[in-house]
Amino acid sequence: MFGIPGLQLWHIVAILVAALIIFGPKRLPDVGRWLGRSITDLQKGSQEMTNALREGMSEARAEQQKNNTIANPAPTQSVPSGDNKFCTKCGSPNPQDALFCNKCGNPFPTQS
């Protein structure tokens, strides 16, 4: 979600390019070895971080879901039947103040 894997890859590429510039192609094998160790450490660290992050996020999501169900129980499409007017064309229920049928677009006669 926060682009950590992408960022990490980008960092590795940046380090590689910087190493190429600083050490030159001749010393790249040494740099590669050093880099390999660094990446292993980095991955170990980021794995722990990702786990912690994922744990925290799923906890937050569960919490949010709980709050959502309390705040708005079930997103209902159906309007209470007392407030409905029914489309003359398709018969689907619409709110009283609807100007057009929300299903087929049939215009309702304006009540006055």
Ligand SMILES: [Zn+2]
């Ligand atoms: Zn309709």
